[in-house]
Amino acid sequence: MSSPHDGLTFAERAARGITAGDYDRAALELAPTPEEAPDRRQRIASKQDAFNLLAYIAAFDHRVRGEFEAQAWIDALGPQRIAIEDAKRAVVAYFNGPNRHRWITPGDIIEQIEEGL
Structure with a gap:
């Protein structure tokens, strides 16, 4: 059995860790991430x-x-x-x-x- 997505069999896709959801997500845009994650550590504030x-x-x-x-x-x-x-x-x-x-x-x-x- 082969996949309509890339010509690989289901076993080959499974061995590579590729799922049908990977193909669905490939077309989605990634949400922009901030340059740095906010630092939420406790500060000297009091x-x-x-x-x-x-x-x-x-x-x-x-x-x-x-x-x-x-x-x-x-x-x-x-x-x-x-x-x-x-x-x-x-x-x-x-x-x-x-x-x-x-x-x-x-x-x-x-x-x-x-x-x-």
């Missing part, structure tokens, strides 16, 4: 997010953290729309680098992310 990041950083450098520190960090990082997981990766990269004995700043996190971690 004082609590900044405080949680500072608590993570404190595990490395034993800094004191509080309401005012969290507000300063959200003021510095919030407008950047940095993903929390990127910020944490930047912290780890920073403390694994040559400046590991110096306190990290919001600018250091931004720099690490811009350098591609």
Whole structure:
């Protein structure tokens, strides 16, 4: 038995993984896709997010953290729309680098992310 579509037998089409639906879909136009999929990861967007990041950083450098520190960090990082997981990766990269004995700043996190971690 052969197919009217391409001269292949059903067994040959099956072996190649070709189905009748493949032929039907071949004529359809593909929907345009965006250049980049939207990044839906959680961002540093609140004082609590900044405080949680500072608590993570404190595990490395034993800094004191509080309401005012969290507000300063959200003021510095919030407008950047940095993903929390990127910020944490930047912290780890920073403390694994040559400046590991110096306190990290919001600018250091931004720099690490811009350098591609």
